[in-house]
Amino acid sequence: MDFSYSEKVLKLKEKLTDFMEEHVYPNEKVYKEQLNQQASRWTAIPPIMEEMKQKAKAAGLWNLFLPESEYGAGLTNQEYAPLCEIMGRSMIGPEVFNCSAPDTGNMEVLARYGSEEQKKQWLEPLLAGEIRSCFSMTEPDVASSDATNIQSSIVRDGDEYVINGRKWWSSGAGDPRCEIAIVMGKSDTTAAKHEQQSMILVPLDTPGVTIERMLPVFGYDDAPHGHAEIIYDNVRVPAENMLWGEGKGFAIAQGRLGPGRIHHCMRLIGAAEQALEDLCKRVQNRVAFGKKVAEQGVVQEWIADARIDIEQARLLTLKAAYMMDTVGNKEAKAEIAMIKVVAPNMALKVIDRAIQAHGGAGVSDDFTLANHWANARTLRLADGPDEVHRRQIAKLELRKYKKEGILK
Numbered sequence: 001m002d003f004s005y006s007e008k009v010l011k012l013k014e015k016l017t018d019f020m021e022e023h024v025y026p027n028e029k030v031y032k033e034q035l036n037q038q039a040s041r042w043t044a045i046p047p048i049m050e051e052m053k054q055k056a057k058a059a060g061l062w063n064l065f066l067p068e069s070e071y072g073a074g075l076t077n078q079e080y081a082p083l084c085e086i087m088g089r090s091m092i093g094p095e096v097f098n099c100s101a102p103d104t105g106n107m108e109v110l111a112r113y114g115s116e117e118q119k120k121q122w123l124e125p126l127l128a129g130e131i132r133s134c135f136s137m138t139e140p141d142v143a144s145s146d147a148t149n150i151q152s153s154i155v156r157d158g159d160e161y162v163i164n165g166r167k168w169w170s171s172g173a174g175d176p177r178c179e180i181a182i183v184m185g186k187s188d189t190t191a192a193k194h195e196q197q198s199m200i201l202v203p204l205d206t207p208g209v210t211i212e213r214m215l216p217v218f219g220y221d222d223a224p225h226g227h228a229e230i231i232y233d234n235v236r237v238p239a240e241n242m243l244w245g246e247g248k249g250f251a252i253a254q255g256r257l258g259p260g261r262i263h264h265c266m267r268l269i270g271a272a273e274q275a276l277e278d279l280c281k282r283v284q285n286r287v288a289f290g291k292k293v294a295e296q297g298v299v300q301e302w303i304a305d306a307r308i309d310i311e312q313a314r315l316l317t318l319k320a321a322y323m324m325d326t327v328g329n330k331e332a333k334a335e336i337a338m339i340k341v342v343a344p345n346m347a348l349k350v351i352d353r354a355i356q357a358h359g360g361a362g363v364s365d366d367f368t369l370a371n372h373w374a375n376a377r378t379l380r381l382a383d384g385p386d387e388v389h390r391r392q393i394a395k396l397e398l399r400k401y402k403k404e405g406i407l408k
């Protein structure tokens with residue numbers, strides 16, 4: 001395994017870092033101010049976001065994800081990792097480069113499993129950053145970490161499918177530009193356990209789709225993106241909106257969640273790097289009890305541990321990316337599960353130390369630490385709770401010793 005950066009990646013890294021310093025970090029505050037000046041935090045996008053997007057597009061820093069595809073920048077997962085990391089240093093960074101969740105995962109689904117017509121209608125405007133999308137799988141009434149529990153129904157009726165169900169935590173559905181949902185539901189409850197589910201494209205303006213409320217995360221509304229509870233009540237869409245085919249929902253979920261998960265991990269490494277940088281700068285500028293906070297042994301231990309933790313997580317992420325590139329997402333499932341446990345826990349630890357080193361300032365919104373912490377905490381749940389990934393890792397480990405039947 002060679003994790004050195006190619007010439008192409010080194011150039012992109014430099015360009016991206018310069019762009020972040022020139023356009024993204026200085027505009028974090030502007031973005032927040034513009035959002036708060038609006039009549040509602042949900043009805044419009046701060047104009048600075050479009051300005052930054054246009055600049056990123058012009059600079060060729062656009063759609064850097066999407067490996068093995070005629071779309072995107074033609075980078076492998078391993079090449080994308082250090083770039084995604086840089087974007088993740090800012091909460092608003094990924095969207096500037098059209099590389100934010102859940103759109104990247106949804107675009108991968110459309111690129112891999114969409115029909116030509118679906119690609120034209122939905123993938124192209126998503127790639128252009130003109131519209132946004134959401135992914136509706138989780139339901140309030142069932143333990144959705146086990147996707148076989150999903151109850152929503154997708155029933156064929158002539159040339160249409162009829163969708164019924166209640167979903168929550170559909171991230172991104174609050175965005176006024178969000179036009180399309182990928183909805184997971186059951187199309188055949190009599191089929192084999194993993195062939196009952198389908199995924200279907202539902203335009204959000206279809207009659208019967210109601211956004212009932214937006215769910216805050218530790219008090220952050222994450223506007224204008226947000227996390228929605230959505231009711232699908234006798235929603236009718238053309239049969240052509242089915243993705244790949246009836247019964248393929250589980251298979252698509254496996255394909256979708258791999259890239260989506262590792263992107264979260266890459267961004268979390270960036271968030272941890274940013275937190276460590278903030279920590280180091282802060283403790284060199286504050287004096288307590290007669291010496292710089294940086295001179296306290298305990299603080300130096302935090303710094304050392306943070307560096308160790310980040311490096312370990314980065315190496316495992318790169319290994320997972322390498323596996324995805326060389327043997328495919330399915331074969332890389334153990335590494336993806338491992339990094340999905342490691343990265344959020346690592347980021348939480350590093351950000352927590354940075355918050356501590358900032359004193360009260362650390363939990364205020366004068367710094368982005370609190371927001372990054374809240375986001376990292378959700379990622380111990382979103383895209384699968386730690387326990388479910390650990391279960392998967394244990395299952396694969398046990399399988400090596402041919403003790404069949406221990407974990408189904």
Ligand SMILES: Cc1cc2nc3c(=O)[nH]c(=O)nc-3n(C[C@H](O)[C@H](O)[C@H](O)COP(=O)(O)OP(=O)(O)OC[C@H]3O[C@@H](n4cnc5c(N)ncnc54)[C@H](O)[C@@H]3O)c2cc1C
Nearest residue numbers: 135136137138143144145169170171378382383384385387
């Ligand atoms: C901020 C945020 C954004 C999200 N975005 C999306 C989105 O865009 N689209 C979407 O569909 N969903 C989204 N989710 C939902 C997320 O993926 C689910 O919350 C997650 O899969 C867990 O499902 P659940 O909430 O139903 O928890 P449950 O399935 O009820 O699980 C609860 C807990 O039970 C424990 N548990 C479960 N299984 C096991 C096991 N095998 N062993 C031990 N313990 C276990 C775990 O601790 C788990 O956290 C988001 C969630 C959050 C918080």
